[in-house]
Amino acid sequence: METQFLKWLLPQLNKDHRLEVLPGDDAAVLRFPGGKRTVVTTDLLTESVDFRFSKSSADNDFPPPASAHQVGRKAVAVSLSDLAAMAATPEAIVVSVALPQNGGRRLAEELFKGIQEEVNTFDITLAGGDTNAWDGPLVISVTAIGSILPRQCWRRDTAQAGDFLIVTGPLGGSLLGRHLNVTPRCREATAIASRYPVHAALDISDGLAIDCGRMLTASHVGGTIELDLVPIHPDAISLSEVPHTNQITPLEHAMQDGEDFELLLAMPAEAAQALVQDDPSSLVAKTTMQPRIIGKVTESLDFCSTTPDGQTKRLEPKGFEHVFQ
């Protein structure tokens, strides 16, 4: 706990009707609407793996360097994305950081501004945190807390054979910069949950193929992705043309790239068809969501892709994974 920083920080925190005890005490006490469940998730980002700061103004490497403000926003956004994947309403976050001793104060302030922007956008409360100094690079961990009515939350392990698979937007190429400007689908998730039956859901953080594989495996089912239905983000096309990356196709980027943070939903066929025909902005004002059916869940445990000419291939669930030995 760094007193000078806290003195700067605390007066800036919103008063919030959900906080019975404000940040600055040992813990925050949260007042939730009666009868709701508490939903909690945590994510940690490290400099060099999840983002890097520019060392000079001439730095124009790929992927683009992040500002501390972007890192603050993103650290919150990825945790909120997990709440979206549960259809939970975000309520609060707590944030812990390890800051480099030199320049840490300024970094902390910029981080906080990014965090605060996200807090305001999603009408949540920053309920606490822990600020540490050390001689290493920046590490930031955000725990997000949401609420949901009993038995209303989406799970990843309850997809059913016959369900249609939906993604909420185009995929691939996020490393060109979208990975630093994540919009968690919190409002979209709660709006969809209030109107449509959803059997299973997760957020695509490590890549469509790997994350879809996780949902199907957890649900003890298989599935087929129709490759011509997978919505490809323009960034995936641009990235496939950048010469210094692995030369893979835009479709491969859409299937494998992480950090899209769109939702993958498994829904009964009729509900899925209704959702994609619905006007997204009638669900959530000004949403950028574009739900698309990309395949279906099967009783057979195989996880395959199909092409319009009828070719079927087993899918290798490629994507990002942390590796340690």
Add this chain to the structure above:
Amino acid sequence: METQFLKWLLPQLNKDHRLEVLPGDDAAVLRFPGGKRTVVTTDLLTESVDFRFSKSSADNDFPPPASAHQVGRKAVAVSLSDLAAMAATPEAIVVSVALPQNGGRRLAEELFKGIQEEVNTFDITLAGGDTNAWDGPLVISVTAIGSILPRQCWRRDTAQAGDFLIVTGPLGGSLLGRHLNVTPRCREATAIASRYPVHAALDISDGLAIDCGRMLTASHVGGTIELDLVPIHPDAISLSEVPHTNQITPLEHAMQDGEDFELLLAMPAEAAQALVQDDPSSLVAKTTMQPRIIGKVTESLDFCSTTPDGQTKRLEPKGFEHVFQ
């Protein structure tokens, strides 16, 4: 998220009636007893600042090196200590870690065993986490979630002039090893809260002088600590005799050393006297708690120490603080 590690981890997690959705999904859903508040706190520990691992068997430096098991336990314990300081009942934790790429798997397992030991001791649930690999040293962040009845929690900013100040055990010298074997006063806190009025509380993590100063400042009051009443831990005496540390007295260790994790309470005089005369084990079976009155809260804003011969001095709130620029 490291799949191999998760496969090893998930089957070991307790089933728990509070978990509507188990770890392994995007977030955990917690079922709390109706009408209670959710209490949340987060702490982050970094290698080199909060602990260090032994690099060789001949390593006998001071402070003693930690095992990963001890780090896991401690990371949980310090967050639970924050819940104790609120008189909240611990319910759940989420844990995020950044692990070195080499040896990270083994480290993660040992960490987890330490975490699990603490989870079992305090009958809480490990509700989720995030496991990351990077090329830096170990960082671990624990968010603890507790419950409490509305308006029952202890705060740090409500000490009242006339209150007696109590510590729950002897202080100082924790760096000799107790800092790696922290016992959060959770059971003691809820037991005291159920039987005695407590006006303010916090856990002594950065040192009695600095933490007491924080309570008094937050409460807009002053206070006096009677130096001959401060219970001095035998470790404070031992540490004062170790030649290669700053040569300070046992009392100075008791006043300044961090990481004791005893509670500091501000209580009405009569209640304080009853608590210290009570048998601690009638409150909590097998507790090591030894509550002692060490001073009182004053209307004057000064924060002073007194000696039996009547000398009064202004107290400098010395103790541990993270510093970054």
